[in-house]
Amino acid sequence: MEIFLQQIVNGLAIGSIYALVAIGYTMVYGVMKLINFAHGDLVALAAYVGLTVLMQAFGMHLSNLWAVILMFTVTAMFISLFGIILERLAYRPLRKAPRLSAVVSALGASLAIENGIMLIWGPNIKVFPSNIFPSTRWHISGVVINSTQIAILLLSIILMIALYIFINRTKIGTAIRASAIDQDAAKLMGINVNGIIIAIFALGSFLGSIGGLFIGIYYRELYFQMGWIYGLNAFIAAIIGGIGNIPGAMLGGMLLGIFNVLIAGYVSNTWSEALTFALLIIILIIKPTGILGERVAEKV
């Protein structure tokens, strides 16, 4: 039982990171029907930028708390801006082009960011300092929980609730939902769809950058291809939850995290990735739209 609970705790921590990243995929897909393959690399970029900011902050002799706050704000702002620029350069010129062209452009952007990271920070691994978060550990009847895990889980949940309220209770959120349902109708209603697309890229990149910083703080190892693995997992999470559906991405991320650790812990560590894909296939066979996805009539 302790072992099971321990696995769940670890699964929730990694799951909330997947969830944060998955939201970026799902929001862009919801409005633009585009799979933004560069999103994973933005996450990796966030971790690298965060590390650099942190090192600068320590250079300025800031205390740990202020350094971390500075790291989160500067990185989140930078990556949000980067997401907007990415959309402007790689996707907007192809808005009217066939969907395949935009996907190729996304893959190209992904490679460009990945190699850019390699050129700027080098091909060797980078390591986050281990002492930025107070590493307190609690032993609760055999289960070890550390402060970083709790911080990740809490902050992720707060961000997700905030996002949910933003999408469902504000004017911009309503506009985003309207654009996701029908862009042309939204335009007719006076919604600035370009503005909405900029907003979702900024929001998705913002959440992704928080995910990237969590990866840096939690695992502490950065390498330039890491965006691919996290991007792939988050993409699966988005599909499991129902791509285009924001609560679905949150649920999908958590489920994927827990599923991953349970497979690795109880079935086979060797097969955990293969079985993760098997799960994806099974869910898509039973419910092609994902767990929370709604059936959307194909536009002809």
Added chain:
Amino acid sequence: MKLKNLLWVVVSLIFVLSFSSSYAAGVIKIGVQAPITGPFANEGQGIDNAVKMLVEQQNAKGGLLGKKLEVVTCDDEGTAVGGAICARKLVNDGVIAVIGTYSSTPAESAEPIYARAGVLQTSDATADSLTKHGYWTFFRNSCPNSAEATFTADFLVKKMHFKRIVVLSDYSTYSSDLADATVAALKKIGGNVIYKGKIQAGSQNFTPILTKIKAMNPDVIYFSGYYTDGGLIRAQQVALGIKAAFVGGDSNDNPEFFKLAGKSANGVYMINVPRPDILPYPLAKEFLRDYQAKYHMMPPSIWTLFNADGLRAIMYAIEKTKTTDTKKLAAFLHNLKNFPGITGPITFTKDGERAGSRFMAYEIYNNNQYKVVYKED
């Protein structure tokens, strides 16, 4: 017109130069095959530097058999194709012996070419297969992977008396072979392996398998993969409160391991060939002093020193047999016993393997200090 004239000058210069070098009789040519560029560039340059330095020193003493030594370097980029191309080039250049290369793949692709041409080859590459082909020209100057496995098994069972052993590797050939060989060596001496598993290199999240291992209550976790994963495995092991010791194979021994593991690095055991600066032999101290004086840096790793020993053994053979006939040199080297080397006494077996184990076990204490806790001799 001017350009054409210039071209003629260049072409004739090249002719003159190439003739003059082939007419320079009375030199003994030594080849260096090493990855001068590519991911192992610093290791390759270390080998090249060391060979050039030793040859310079020998020439200052009057060369060998009254002839000067000359070094010919070829960059194999650490690839199989590069190895084969270099081998052909060096054979055509008329070298009698080749020092290097750093890694197993290009060493293996070059082996048959040197063997056919009768050119001696001495490399630090560790794949067991290198000495299994039966080429009379090949001499390994380090020790093979299987020696590490045997040493690791002895360390875990005979020295540390671990009763419940977990062996982890990644999926790479190197790492899974080393893990398999270690498990086999453990079984031979009665070690109790309670779990053998594999991790996905680069996946970063090792808590699922570690949590599973925690329930098995091991005394020790041995990991045969690379430092990029090893450091995280150790950090996550400690974070999960698993009390077992951690023993890392040679690819864990990297400064990045300590950054990744942070404070958890204390108490880790590493198994590796010794670092250059802790070699106890006077020859090693002399070599390091000369190398630093000439190049203003330390050799990149112990592997430079192994190759330097390969060259020294060959020069010694030329001196003793008073010939450059490679058949006679090979026969002499195959019977070489306890020739004092930079990395310890050099003895070659009949199949060109360097006898004896150079491995040591270190304990990491007090923020990245090394302490030798076990060695065989």
